[in-house]
Amino acid sequence: MSANSFGSRFVMTSFGESHGAALGVIIDGCPAGVRFDTDLLQNRLDRRKPGHQSQVVSNRQESDAAEVLSGVFEGITLGTPIAIMVRNQDARSDDYKEIKSSPRPGHADDVWLTKFGHRDHRGGGRSSGRETVARVMAGAVAQMMLQQVLPDTRVIGYASQVGPFRLTDAERADVQSKDIDSFPARFPSASAAEVEKALKLAQDQGESYGGIAEILISSPPLSLGQPVFHKLKSDLAQAFMSVGATNGFELGSGFAATMSQGTDFHSGDQNVYGGIRGGISTGENILLKASFKPTSSILDIAKKGRHDPCIITRAIPVLEAMTWLVLADHYLWNRTDRI
Amino acid sequence: MSANSFGSRFVMTSFGESHGAALGVIIDGCPAGVRFDTDLLQNRLDRRKPGHQSQVVSNRQESDAAEVLSGVFEGITLGTPIAIMVRNQDARSDDYKEIKSSPRPGHADDVWLTKFGHRDHRGGGRSSGRETVARVMAGAVAQMMLQQVLPDTRVIGYASQVGPFRLTDAERADVQSKDIDSFPARFPSASAAEVEKALKLAQDQGESYGGIAEILISSPPLSLGQPVFHKLKSDLAQAFMSVGATNGFELGSGFAATMSQGTDFHSGDQNVYGGIRGGISTGENILLKASFKPTSSILDIAKKGRHDPCIITRAIPVLEAMTWLVLADHYLWNRTDRI
Amino acid sequence: MSANSFGSRFVMTSFGESHGAALGVIIDGCPAGVRFDTDLLQNRLDRRKPGHQSQVVSNRQESDAAEVLSGVFEGITLGTPIAIMVRNQDARSDDYKEIKSSPRPGHADDVWLTKFGHRDHRGGGRSSGRETVARVMAGAVAQMMLQQVLPDTRVIGYASQVGPFRLTDAERADVQSKDIDSFPARFPSASAAEVEKALKLAQDQGESYGGIAEILISSPPLSLGQPVFHKLKSDLAQAFMSVGATNGFELGSGFAATMSQGTDFHSGDQNVYGGIRGGISTGENILLKASFKPTSSILDIAKKGRHDPCIITRAIPVLEAMTWLVLADHYLWNRTDRI
């Protein structure tokens, strides 16, 4: 197990600093015979790109054009490692010169320096959110693989809370029918415009918000998950909590379940289990939540006016990617569970 | 990576079904030269034992006497695998005969059967909570190792919520000074007696409660955690969410952070970060929470009157063990971060 | 990857010191649904036992009765970890008292002491050949699994050289028709009696021999092996070279191939490739060889008259077990090579 690898059968290994030459990923373990969908790959990248989602995300400009370096031939995966890379372009290292001597508060700069004794001070280096480019590329390949064999499975991410704004129960119940990306901040609500306004204001005023992202897996594969330490829920928790700024994870009813008595909890709606029992997917929809603290980039002089007022909007494609990766890994793992 | 292994440098691999011959664990990667504390080992096991913690836990009787099979010589670890085993005694397989044909609702029985096509129907087999015996034994060894080099580090687990009962802010602030095990249900509160009474009643009436367990790591080692996928918080999330009945995880302020504005959140109490920034331990106290759903064993005819009305009491030693394991793993990992 | 684990999908983790309480193994990753053959397991153990194979092996007496602790229910594997253990009995620790202060020449005693700073001086501790008990048990399970799906695959081990004695070409060509275990020293030759006599004499005189063990895999599974670092030949080389006293490995024609010109080599007998090309099994018979240096236990005062005059006889069941383990691992791995 290496620090920058994720997965056991469908394994991604990522590289890249925020202001280095490039970011990329090697996917090792993707079976041969998967139709490679270059459009899907680029679309997934575009969805996480700064500047893509209306005006409410950081306006760093990167073309993020994915280059597939290996593993695909004549549009089909070879069973060999798939390497994909994007070049960094809008680095603006100059902005970061003053940071060299003064680590940014709330960022990981000082803890990384303490740990490694040497750091790339430009834009956070590898602790930057830019690292998630690699996850999104790998997640796209995981999605290609799974959708070839499980065309009904969908992974739907959306914000259920942005700062003080929350979806109503009716809005949450209805997310499957919405085009989430058409909503500013990926908050599929009648109050979306209001939220957008609040975020724009926050960006201008150097304010930031936290929030909750939800991932709904509809028609998930059955029987995914390994007892004991690699339950589907525990690998998903690791995946979600590996994303920067996360500080909470829930499956199904989550912390709210603690307010119920067992006789009520277990006799009612199966949704309280969140689609996973005994660590293994039951085939029912899986519901996951991640909480994000308010972005710390408000403290960062270099990012003045460029920061994300709420990171959730851009984190959603990353959580979706991590979800596809966990599903792909367990899908392959499951192939060896019976003789 | 195998399904029943946990950790990358300090690696535990566990085995055993609830009503099989034995439960056990191999710890591979524990350095040579650790003073092996047999009393600590047995004490940790006794703390998770059914029937140990007052009257509010399942009364299955197991002596759970640990036998060290390898890896220790003259009271010192050899650097070879440490195997530890307990025999199962109070199996009462007869109780489980009727379950063979009728999987228990809310349990993992049916999902395991779907997955593996063959199951040990006696008491849940490997999906039983009894599996955690192995974790507790491994956690004890992790604790021995770390406390030899970091004598100040403590891992303190307690219930902050049991069903409708919650610690007051003052009680939570004061947990370090309490003898948690002296409180029924490990709920260190003036209302402990009231909670105990409620749990006893629940056991009699076939009712159960969920709750929240908290783990406080005081004086944790500095610089633990690996970017990107093995942040300390993500490995802890995986560890906690691998315990049965968990459905939520929080670091520091957790979901509550979503209610703050960034300017408030980042300007105040460092505790909101929970002792981990950029995925790496800062040396400040680390605060973790896990939510548990109400135990499903109320649905289990065979366990009538033997079930745990709230699993948290017994889960706390397991979460403590998982915490020690993650710390031990990252402590060794950290040794290779700099040349 | 941990030091005492082997395999990637079908993973064994072993434990035990020569004179500790027990030796054992956890097999993690064996699929559910394998018919567990207890007789096969015990038979494999008996074949490696000291004192089993005529008079030409060390006469330490161990019953080596395998106890299956988990993972098997109603004679079928559960898909959970299979733990198997044997107790040590004939330890004779007294014999080893004098060794405590004087490490044995040619043994690993001194290098282990330098490395770990602490050692179990009794009979070599974990560096003893007794460790191979765990391999043989795991190999038996691998064999059960594979033979259920690939009943024609056979793994046949035999000595092709014992000290100065070598099989004739005709004898080597004919090994598949022989009952290898019926030959002293597992040397299936007309000169077997002569070899036995030489070995008996060596044992009496404190002499020892090296030799060559060969493993023939007939009707092997097709398409096993992973490019690039886990070619079937490289994992087999690792497996064989992990056995004590080995110092050479060959596939097919091995070192002799260096004497041929390419035009000859590639135009003739396919057997020169040894059944593996490009790192992947072709379906043709696979031929492997391991060389063993003369046993060093002749230098060991405590073993006077108890030593193995040639370790190959007992190493053959170990190499067979390692072969089954590599095949089982790659058989499962191969299940995810194509979508």
Place this chain on the structure above:
Amino acid sequence: MSANSFGSRFVMTSFGESHGAALGVIIDGCPAGVRFDTDLLQNRLDRRKPGHQSQVVSNRQESDAAEVLSGVFEGITLGTPIAIMVRNQDARSDDYKEIKSSPRPGHADDVWLTKFGHRDHRGGGRSSGRETVARVMAGAVAQMMLQQVLPDTRVIGYASQVGPFRLTDAERADVQSKDIDSFPARFPSASAAEVEKALKLAQDQGESYGGIAEILISSPPLSLGQPVFHKLKSDLAQAFMSVGATNGFELGSGFAATMSQGTDFHSGDQNVYGGIRGGISTGENILLKASFKPTSSILDIAKKGRHDPCIITRAIPVLEAMTWLVLADHYLWNRTDRI
């Protein structure tokens, strides 16, 4: 463990097909603080390059200019993944068109097609020797790391046999004082010119030779190697046997040891052990050998006149790289062997 990764602590993951866009490697686990030597990196690449070593190697022209994409800042490693890439240039895919329908005899083409059901037919794809570019780059980083802390350790590779030509005993004893690269075919002998002539002739006539490469590790680090399955000798065997065209491996005296009696073998020259005992390095020089079968590219119409008449010359830098990788991996591993 993934198919295209090697190592446990110092982990390389490689990618790239022979005629794809690029070849590259991610090194994960290299500690922070290593001075990065770009010249060493390029020099190592140049040494394996076709066309570099006189006239006796395949004359494909590649500039093989290494681009470091991440993990290094201000000339020092960051502790983050180090990605290095070279672009493919001299692809000549046209040459390979006719191969599409007719797999080349002796190559891996047909076995890969059987396994994966889809292949990149251009120049062998990933089964091509060009894959070793990634190994050489990773090995250079391993060398940088080790030489910073162990400046005396050297890894010296040379051919001891090329087809029918062998080094004399005196020449072998003297390799440490020679500039191996100054000898055609890296065969440091008075008959080097004769060998070169024979190889040139072979290239013209479509003939090829096998041979033996030796790797001498002088002043190796002490105490490297893990019992039981990751003995230094077994990881080295895996490393060497993962190189294409290898079919034999020896440590120290190797197969020749089988001709000695134990009393002779163990009483004389310590070199017979090859610098490793009980699987662990003793600090004495380590001697390793690999045998290579005659190159099969003589069978390859597309390579007419471009093939390597003896692959050893170019394989030596690859074996050196694999040796540095194993040493680096075990060097870091060894840091956690004692508390």
